[in-house]
Amino acid sequence: MLKLQKLTKTYKTGDQALKAVDLDVPSGQVLALIGPSGAGKSTLIRCINRLVEPTSGSVMLGDVDLTKLGAAALRRERRRMGMIFQEYALVERLTVMENVLSGRLGYVGFWRSLTRRYPQSDVDEAFRLLDRVGLVHMADKRADELSGGQRQRVGICRALIQNPALLLVDEPTASLDPKTSRQIMRLICELCAERGLAAIINIHDVALAQMFVQRVIGLRFGEIVYDGSPNGLTPDKLTEIYGEEDWEATIENVEGEEVEAAE
Amino acid sequence: MTDVTHRELDDLIGRRWRRPPLVKRTWLRWTLVIGGVLYLIAAIASVEVNWSRVYEGLERGWAFVLAFTSPDFTSRGDAIWTGMVESIVMTVAASVVGILISIPIALGAARNIAPLPVYMICRGIIAVSRALQEIIVAILLVAIFGFGPLAGFLTLSFATIGFLSKLLAEDIEAMDRSQAEAIRATGARWGQWIDYGVTPQVLPRLIGLSIYRVDINFRESAILGLVGAGGIGATLNTAFDRYEYDTAAAILILIIVIVMALEYISGIVRAKVQ
DSSP states (O other), rough: OOOEEEEEEEEETOOOEEEEEEEEEEEEEEEEEEEOTTTHHHHHHHHHTTSSOEEEEEEEEEEEGGGGGOHHHHHHHHTTEEEEEETTOOOTTTTTTHHOOOOOGSSSHHHHHHHHHHOOOHHHHHHHHHTTOOGGGGGTTTTGSOHHHHHHHHHHHHHHTTSEEEEEETTTTTTSOOHHHHHHHHHHHHHHHHHTEEEEEOSSSSHHHHHHHHHHHHHEEEEEEOOOOOOGGGHHHHHHOSSSSSOOHHHHHHHHHHHHHOO | OOOHHHHHHHHHTOOOOOOOOOOOOOHHHHHHHHHHHHHHHHHHHSSSOOOHHHHHHHHHHHHHHHHSSSSSSTHHHHHHHHHHHHHHHHHHHHHHHHHHHHHHHHHHOOTTOHHHHHHHHHHHHHHHHHHHHHHHHHHHHHHHHOOSSHHHHHHHHHHHHHHHHHHHHHHHHHHHHHHHHHHHHHOOOHHHIIIIIIIIHHHHHHHHHHHHHHHHHHHHHHHGGGGGGHHHHHHHEEEEEEEEHHHHHHHHHHHHHHHHHHHHHHHHHHHHHH
16 A cells, blocks of 8 residues: 655755665554664655655555655645654644644645634544543643643544544654553554554554564664564564664563463 | 773863863963953043033933922823824834734744745845834834824834744744644645644744734834824923923823833733743
């Protein structure tokens, strides 16, 4: 469904963030993108919806090459790609409801959005989503009154109300505590399964990624150095992605948790 | 490797630590300091004071201060009233017009929103507006439009643009990029992006600056009268010319009260919109 071909990004400073990345994501697949800071994870997902302009290569979403689109067509295609951000990126002074409804901006006209008169179906869907993530009572609160976990749930609603085919998720748990991190990852993966969405999740926490996804991509210096199942991430592989370090603790931890979960 | 760091550390232990100075070269640093002090002394010494004139003037100054104990609101009541109304009309009209024009210019003058050519033009407008002091603009506009509040209104509108656009543009440039980026990622068009991603971030500042500018415009309207651009300043000027200090005191008291009231209101409003 999503196909990256020789996707390259060279920043003006001359830094090559992505070096001819090829990647094929089938419908409904949730994959984790891991790699050290500066490996190009954020750049990769931002090149897909062109918040960052790729230097060369193509991004095929279905039959459409996103890199060739003009401004209006790009806006239409962005509606099919929901994005969830590190640090939530909610508009803090808007209410929870406005933040969720902002996911419909690609569908409604300027005056409707300016006067906050959204179609009833959008409002209903917003309430349904907020109820699904357990925040329906918070609809009229301002976004900056919420806790981190709550904000990220609102961020998830904003992405889902776009009715996307693909979720681009950038470090969803970077500033959350371990328990909330798991809850958020679980929620994202459950919602993807319910709606048959594909997702690319940038994530620092290898153990957390291994718990929830079917496929892991390892990125190092803008190149894919690992593409496989979470179980295949051996200490050697992790060393290849991140560099020398003792990986036993990380991996054992995960296996222990899986046993726990199975029990 | 460890050996080397240890030896370096041993060298450092027991030595005094000072913050590295701003100017590294010692002689240059002291030349700048001593030169600065000498210039200050010479500058103050060069101001001539005619002490006998000061002695005479003290009396007049004292009369002026005393007038504040017996301000005369009534004998020129009509003139004060007309002047105040004119000043307030000028202030409100110039603030509204100035703010409305400032907002698009501020958007254009924010580098993170506007393309370079638009940015250059808008920054140019701001630079011109800020470079020309109100009094100079007022003198020019009085020459064009004649005496009266029209010149004052136009002057204040013009000055508001430079002030508000610059400060608002700086606030837009300092906004949180990720919030705006999130709105762009939804497929919002430009207007919606401004409405949802940018406005909520800068609105409290815009409101705060606007109220502050109303305050400044009112005070300026008292000055502009001195060059014939209408408002309470004209009345004030006349009072001074006729040595009617009690009337002048009454006018100044009114100005002070109104400015303080505006200050008080702005405090309340700013707390509300934060």
